[in-house]
Amino acid sequence: xxxxxxxxxxxxxxxxxxxxxxxxxxxxxxxxxxxxxxxxxxxxxxxxxxxxxxxxxxxxxxxxxxxxxxxxxxxxxxxxxxxxxxxxxxxxxxxxxxxxxxxxxxxxxxxxxxxxxxxxxxxxxxxxxxxxxxxxxxxxxxxxxxxxxxxxxxxxxxxxxxxxxxxxxxxxxxxxxxxxxxxxxxxxxxxxxxxxxxxxxxxxxxxxxxxxxxxxxxxxxxxxxxxxxxxxxxxxxxxxxxxxxxxxxxxxxxxxxxxxxxxxxxxxxxxxxxxxxxxxxxxxxxxxxxxxxxxxxxxxxxxxxxxxxxxxxxxxxxxxxxxxxxxxxxxxxxxxxxxxxxxxxxxxxxxxxxxxxxxxxxxxxxxxxxxxxxxxxxxxxxxxxxxxxxxxxxxxxxxxxxxxxxxxxxxxxxxxxxxxxxxxxxxxxxxxxxxxxxxxxxxxxxxxxxxxxxxxxxxxxxxxxxxxxxxxxxxxxxxxxxxxxxxxxxxxxxxxxxxxxxxxxxxxxxxxxxxxxxxxxxxxxxxxxxxxxxxxx
Amino acid sequence: xxxxxxxxxxxxxxxxxxxxxxxxxxxxxxxxxxxxxxxxxxxxxxxxxxxxxxxxxxxxxxxxxxxxxxxxxxxxxxxxxxxxxxxxxxxxxxxxxxxxxxxxxxxxxxxxxxxxxxxxxxxxxxxxxxxxxxxxxxxxxxxxxxxxxxxxxxxxxxxxxxxxxxxxxxxxxxxxxxxxxxxxxxxxxxxxxxxxxxxxxxxxxxxxxxxxxxxxxxxxxxxxxxxxxxxxxxxxxx
Numbered sequence: 001x002x003x004x005x006x007x008x009x010x011x012x013x014x015x016x017x018x019x020x021x022x023x024x025x026x027x028x029x030x031x032x033x034x035x036x037x038x039x040x041x042x043x044x045x046x047x048x049x050x051x052x053x054x055x056x057x058x059x060x061x062x063x064x065x066x067x068x069x070x071x072x073x074x075x076x077x078x079x080x081x082x083x084x085x086x087x088x089x090x091x092x093x094x095x096x097x098x099x100x101x102x103x104x105x106x107x108x109x110x111x112x113x114x115x116x117x118x119x120x121x122x123x124x125x126x127x128x129x130x131x132x133x134x135x136x137x138x139x140x141x142x143x144x145x146x147x148x149x150x151x152x153x154x155x156x157x158x159x160x161x162x163x164x165x166x167x168x169x170x171x172x173x174x175x176x177x178x179x180x181x182x183x184x185x186x187x188x189x190x191x192x193x194x195x196x197x198x199x200x201x202x203x204x205x206x207x208x209x210x211x212x213x214x215x216x217x218x219x220x221x222x223x224x225x226x227x228x229x230x231x232x233x234x235x236x237x238x239x240x241x242x243x244x245x246x247x248x249x250x251x252x253x254x255x256x257x258x259x260x261x262x263x264x265x266x267x268x269x270x271x272x273x274x275x276x277x278x279x280x281x282x283x284x285x286x287x288x289x290x291x292x293x294x295x296x297x298x299x300x301x302x303x304x305x306x307x308x309x310x311x312x313x314x315x316x317x318x319x320x321x322x323x324x325x326x327x328x329x330x331x332x333x334x335x336x337x338x339x340x341x342x343x344x345x346x347x348x349x350x351x352x353x354x355x356x357x358x359x360x361x362x363x364x365x366x367x368x369x370x371x372x373x374x375x376x377x378x379x380x381x382x383x384x385x386x387x388x389x390x391x392x393x394x395x396x397x398x399x400x401x402x403x404x405x406x407x408x409x410x411x412x413x414x415x416x417x418x419x420x421x422x423x424x425x426x427x428x429x430x431x432x433x434x435x436x437x438x439x440x441x442x443x444x445x446x447x448x449x450x451x452x453x454x455x456x457x458x459x460x461x462x463x464x465x466x467x468x469x470x471x472x473x474x475x476x477x478x479x480x481x482x483x484x485x486x487x488x489x490x491x492x493x494x495x496x497x498x499x500x501x502x503x504x505x506x507x508x509x510x511x512x513x514x515x516x517x518x519x520x521x522x523x524x525x526x527x528x529x530x531x532x533x534x535x536x537x
Numbered sequence: 538x539x540x541x542x543x544x545x546x547x548x549x550x551x552x553x554x555x556x557x558x559x560x561x562x563x564x565x566x567x568x569x570x571x572x573x574x575x576x577x578x579x580x581x582x583x584x585x586x587x588x589x590x591x592x593x594x595x596x597x598x599x600x601x602x603x604x605x606x607x608x609x610x611x612x613x614x615x616x617x618x619x620x621x622x623x624x625x626x627x628x629x630x631x632x633x634x635x636x637x638x639x640x641x642x643x644x645x646x647x648x649x650x651x652x653x654x655x656x657x658x659x660x661x662x663x664x665x666x667x668x669x670x671x672x673x674x675x676x677x678x679x680x681x682x683x684x685x686x687x688x689x690x691x692x693x694x695x696x697x698x699x700x701x702x703x704x705x706x707x708x709x710x711x712x713x714x715x716x717x718x719x720x721x722x723x724x725x726x727x728x729x730x731x732x733x734x735x736x737x738x739x740x741x742x743x744x745x746x747x748x749x750x751x752x753x754x755x756x757x758x759x760x761x762x763x764x765x766x767x768x769x770x771x772x773x774x775x
Binding site for chain 2: 098101102103105107108109140143144147148150151154155157158160231232233234236237238241244245247248251252255267268320323335
């Protein structure tokens with residue numbers, strides 16, 4: 001009745017030769033599938049095929065940059081483009097400042113206040129975005145934020161007072177929280193072995209928006225002022241419609257075709273029971289009580305913080321100290337932002353490569369090395385007195401600092417599975433706090449010259465990076481201490497209490513724990529590891 | 538690495554530019570050559586100080602060689618005069634981009650050029666409509682006498698050495714238009730409105746799917762019960 005063996009797809013055996021040639025038919029035999037090997041291409045919970053190899057959480061194990069295939073690569077492109085849009089609009093005012101300051105009668109103090117305002121709004125929003133991502137998903141977080149800040153961008157076109165200008169820059173900076181949704185989204189879609197590279201590429205290309213805007217906004221302004229013939233003071237206002245419309249377009253696209261997880265959106269997965277609905281306080285608790293969150297907040301503050309400060313002051317520094325043309329000073333300033341395209345992903349890649357060999361300990365050492373060298377170069381930048389060497393040191397310094405930022409987000413996905421959003425948000429906010437602290441301490445004080453401020457900034461960066469030595473993962477070790485006998489399941493499972501474990505709410509964390517075993521490094525993985533506890537499905 | 542190459546090219550180009558820059562004329566050295574007398578009046582009020590509006594008001598600027606230098610030959614090398622609008626100190630405070638520097642190549646006090654005329658000892662008058670790109674600030678007018686290459690040789694200005702007399706306050710345009718205000722409002726409302734619309738659509742779909750799920754759950758349960766009953770009837774239990 002039933003056909004023998006799975007390799008016979010049809011029961012029609014006419015033309016079969018004798019028993020010595022058993023199994024050979026005149027028909028094409030369907031390729032024999034070896035049931036022992038796991039197929040490279042799995043399907044998601046709804047049965048749709050993935051175009052990239054995936055792990056047990058359905059996170060991609062490869063990155064194909066030229067592809068737009070759903071869900072992994074499409075998500076990659078959506079998240080970096082929306083983050084780039086937000087950076088573009090937040091830093092759209094500085095290149096047009098020569099016109100804006102004349103229009104509104106701004107003084108240097110006003111501009112400095114606006115600069116601080118433009119990085120402080122995102123502190124609150126990055127913290128909030130973390131919890132929103134954990135509870136509602138990065139798709140909603142990203143789209144809601146980007147469309148809610150669009151009115152602030154349009155308000156820039158109608159400001160006429162100094163206070164209005166500062167307020168608008170403050171509100172536009174809320175958009176920088178898309179960084180958190182971007183990193184969260186990448187960590188949800190890409191496996192731990194390439195998460196550093198994925199996070200670095202998305203964040204680096206997004207950060208480059210700060211450099212792109214310094215080139216594009218003046219061009220748009222020129223187009224409107226000269227070709228359309230509008231007055232100067234009207235042309236810059238019209239130019240702001242570009243970032244505003246970019247916000248609206250990206251927000252709609254993310255809502256229409258974005259997807260929270262490889263298997264679908266939070267809402268549909270919660271309904272089918274495949275996504276655990278979590279509570280705000282639990283997620284916050286496990287994020288806040290993990291001491292590693294705060295260590296990385298400090299170190300990122302002196303990594304991204306230094307980069308943001310340099311973005312704000314470097315054109316002025318070169319213009320004032322070396323007396324060069326303002327346009328050239330602006331171009332030099334934009335290179336710092338544009339270096340992000342290569343240096344941040346490079347940092348993520350270095351982190352991933354170090355992890356392949358040495359595991360998490362390699363990641364920590366890579367981060368410390370990159371950031372400390374960046375600090376040393378910052379000191380050097382402050383000490384140099386001539387233009388040419390200063391530019392060279394600036395470029396190399398920005399490469400190392402941005403690589404350190406990329407390497408940081410190679411580690412963040414592993415601090416917690418349950419509170420990934422809260423931690424990403426806190427660390428991201430820390431970057432901005434670091435920038436404000438630095439600008440207030442070293443660049444608002446009239447007794448410090450700008451070069452002294454830059455040098456002190458480098459010293460503080462080296463000091464704050466040293467706290468990395470305090471990070472210790474029981475299952476993987478720290479920079480100086482070897483790992484203990486604890487397992488990944490102990491660490492990630494420890495975020496759920498007995499009652500929750502009994503209800504099987506920790507299943508996603510356990511899957512993640514299994515996939516994160518690669519952070520042990522090559523030598524430990526080659527040893528016969530203690531039998532992995534069976535993952536409850 | 539191409540990034541390194543770009544950095545190298547950039548730094549070489551900048552070094553080249555720096556080597557080309559030269560120092561300009563020192564303003565202090567011109568102090569002995571204050572040979573021109575300049576007067577600027579607001580056409581509407583015929584006063585040398587007060588408020589003038591951009592786009593509508595005109596400035597009447599007249600300059601001539603100071604009579605005490607007549608026939609001294611000091612103006613032998615003057616070819617042209619450049620008339621400039623300059624910031625008064627009150628508009629320069631806390632604004633480093635308008636700073637007064639002695640080196641005239643780097644001096645930013647008189648960044649707005651009004652016009653250029655040929656030098657004649659008897660002088661000339663010009664009527665200038667204040668252009669719309671002039672920022673709101675307090676100004677005075679300065680006239681430089683230049684040679685054929687544009688190097689400053691002498692000057693004259695409407696105000697005194699401390700730059701406190703005969704200052705004109707220019708009121709700028711805001712740059713805003715009603716159409717821009719309306720467009721900004723419309724786009725903002727569209728952004729927030731389409732976001733709300735999208736979210737409500739998804740909430741409605743969810744509710745439908747939830748009720749569908751509940752409906753199909755009961756339907757399946759009902760069908761199972763019927764099937765169970767017919768099975769039991771088949772095997773003659775009921």
